[in-house]
Amino acid sequence: MKSVKNHLSLVVALLSILFSMQVFFIVERSIDAYKVNLSNNYSVIAVSKKELSSDEFKGINKIISNAEELSPDSVIKRLTSDMKSTNVELLKLTLPKFYKLSLTYYPTPQEIKKLRSDLLGSGSITKVEDFSHNHDTVYKLLLLFKKVVALFAIVVLIVTVLLIFKELRIWQYKHNERMTIMGLFGAALWLRSAVLFRLAIVDALVASFLAFGVFMYLSSSAWVAEQFNNIGINVLIFNPIEDFLIILGVAITISILLASLIVLGHKEEA
Amino acid sequence: MDNVIIAKDLSLSYSNNETIINKATFSISSGSFVFITGASGSGKSTLLKSLFGALNPKQGSLVVGGVELNGVSRSKLNFLRRHLGIVFQDYKLVKEWSIEKNIMLPLLINGYVKSVALNQVEKLLKHVRLNHQTGKYPFELSGGEQQRVAMARALAHNPILILADEPTGNLDEYSSQLIWNLLEGANNQLKTTVIVVTHHIPKSLNVDYKHFHIEYGSIHEVR
Structure with missing residues (x-):
C-alpha cells in the first residue's frame, strides 16, 4: 500500500x-x-480572357492543384432562346473562359490573398471569386479551436x-x-x-x-x-x-x- | 603502533566563523579505545563530525586512516568512509528499509556479494541479540533495539575505526550495557579503534581506554 x-x-x-x-x-x-x-470542397473561380491549361494555372501559383473549365452552355441557353445558332456560336467565342480551381490544401487567408493577386497579375485573368468571407470564417473558427486546445x-x-x-x-x-x-x-x-x-x-x-x-x-x-x-x-x-x-x-x-x-x-x- | 588519527593545529568552525576547536594537536593509535568528553556545546560532536569528513577543517591538518581530510575530494572521502563504522545517538537508520537491509548497507557499498552479505547479516543479528526480530522495520523496534541495529551496521564490514556519538544517550541501562559490550568486543577481539563521544564514561568497562576532554576549544588528554 x-x-x-x-x-x-x-x-x-x-x-x-x-x-x-x-x-x-x-x-x-x-x-x-x-x-x-475543406480543401476538397473549396475552390476558386477565375475568369480568363483566353484559354488556359491546368499546368499554366499551376505555374501562376503552386497551391493550385487542378483547373477545370466551366461550360458556359447553361448560361447561354437562358440568354439565347430567340437567337440564331450562328449568333450563339459567335457569342460563345466572345465570352470569357470560366475556370474552377482546386487547391492542394486549405489555404490561410494570406495565401488566398496572394493567390488572388497572382491570378489577377498574370495578365489574362480578369476576375477571381475566392469566396473569402466564407473561407475566413471557417478558417478563423479552426484557428480558435486550435488555440483553445493549445491553451488548455x-x-x-x-x-x-x-x-x-x-x-x-x-x-x-x-x-x-x-x-x-x-x-x-x-x-x-x-x-x-x-x-x-x-x-x-x-x-x-x-x-x-x-x-x-x-x-x-x-x-x-x-x-x-x-x-x-x-x-x-x-x-x-x-x-x-x-x-x-x-x-x-x-x-x-x-x-x-x-x-x-x-x-x-x-x-x-x- | 600506527596512528589511525593525527591532528595538527586543527581548528574547526561552522559557517558563522565561531571557532569551536582551536589549534588542537593530538593523535590516536590504532586499536585504542578513546573517550571524548566535554560539556554540552563544547565541540565534541563537532570533532567527531570532522573525523568522518562531515565538517572540513578550517585550519591545520587532520589525517584519518591515512587520508588528509583538509580539502579532501569526494571520492577519497567515500573511500575513507567505506572503512569507518559510525554510530549516532539518533541511530540514523533508513526508515523504509528492513533491519537486515540497513545492516547490509556498508557491505553492499563495499562490494560484497548479496549472499555473502546476507550470511554476515544473520551472524550480526545474533551477535546483537536481534535474531528474533528479522524482517522488521526500524519503527517496529524500541530505541535500544534500533541502536543495536546501528551497532550491527557499524560492525558489519570490519571497519578500521568506529566513531560513536553518544551511542547510549537515549537508552535504558540494559540497552546501554549491551552497546558498551559490543563496542568493547569490537575493540578487544577485532582490535578495531573505537572513539566514543559521551557525557559519562561507564564504570564497568573492561578495556584500557584513553580519555580526551574538550574545554574552551582545547583538547586535553586526561588519561
Whole structure:
C-alpha cells in the first residue's frame, strides 16, 4: 500500500501531462484532416480572357492543384432562346473562359490573398471569386479551436509542473535522509541516487503504459469513431508505435529530470 | 603502533566563523579505545563530525586512516568512509528499509556479494541479540533495539575505526550495557579503534581506554 502511494503521485502527474499532450496531437490531426476535407470542397473561380491549361494555372501559383473549365452552355441557353445558332456560336467565342480551381490544401487567408493577386497579375485573368468571407470564417473558427486546445494543454502543463515541483519537495525530503545515510557509509553518488532513478523510471513506465492502454481503448472505441465520422473526418487517435515512443520519451525525460533535480539539490547532513 | 588519527593545529568552525576547536594537536593509535568528553556545546560532536569528513577543517591538518581530510575530494572521502563504522545517538537508520537491509548497507557499498552479505547479516543479528526480530522495520523496534541495529551496521564490514556519538544517550541501562559490550568486543577481539563521544564514561568497562576532554576549544588528554 505504502509502495503504491509512493508511486501514485508522480504517475498521476505524468499521466495528466501525457494525456494533455496526446489530446493536443489528436486535435492537431483532426484539424489537419478537417482542412483536407475543406480543401476538397473549396475552390476558386477565375475568369480568363483566353484559354488556359491546368499546368499554366499551376505555374501562376503552386497551391493550385487542378483547373477545370466551366461550360458556359447553361448560361447561354437562358440568354439565347430567340437567337440564331450562328449568333450563339459567335457569342460563345466572345465570352470569357470560366475556370474552377482546386487547391492542394486549405489555404490561410494570406495565401488566398496572394493567390488572388497572382491570378489577377498574370495578365489574362480578369476576375477571381475566392469566396473569402466564407473561407475566413471557417478558417478563423479552426484557428480558435486550435488555440483553445493549445491553451488548455498549456494550463494543464503548468498545473502539472506545479504539482511535480510540490512532489519534488516531498521526494527531496523523503530521499534526502536515505541519501545522507548512504553517503555516511561512503556510497558513491550513483549508488545513492540509484533508488531514486529506479523509482522515477518505474513511474515513467507505469504512466506510459497506462496512457497506452487508455488511448488504445479510445482508438478502438466505436463511439469515438462515430464522433469523427459525424464531422466527416477519419483521424488516427493513437499510433501504437510512434505515439507510444513519444509518450515514453516524454515520461522518462520528465522523471529523470525530476530525479536529477533532487540529486543536485541534495545537501548532506550529519 | 600506527596512528589511525593525527591532528595538527586543527581548528574547526561552522559557517558563522565561531571557532569551536582551536589549534588542537593530538593523535590516536590504532586499536585504542578513546573517550571524548566535554560539556554540552563544547565541540565534541563537532570533532567527531570532522573525523568522518562531515565538517572540513578550517585550519591545520587532520589525517584519518591515512587520508588528509583538509580539502579532501569526494571520492577519497567515500573511500575513507567505506572503512569507518559510525554510530549516532539518533541511530540514523533508513526508515523504509528492513533491519537486515540497513545492516547490509556498508557491505553492499563495499562490494560484497548479496549472499555473502546476507550470511554476515544473520551472524550480526545474533551477535546483537536481534535474531528474533528479522524482517522488521526500524519503527517496529524500541530505541535500544534500533541502536543495536546501528551497532550491527557499524560492525558489519570490519571497519578500521568506529566513531560513536553518544551511542547510549537515549537508552535504558540494559540497552546501554549491551552497546558498551559490543563496542568493547569490537575493540578487544577485532582490535578495531573505537572513539566514543559521551557525557559519562561507564564504570564497568573492561578495556584500557584513553580519555580526551574538550574545554574552551582545547583538547586535553586526561588519561
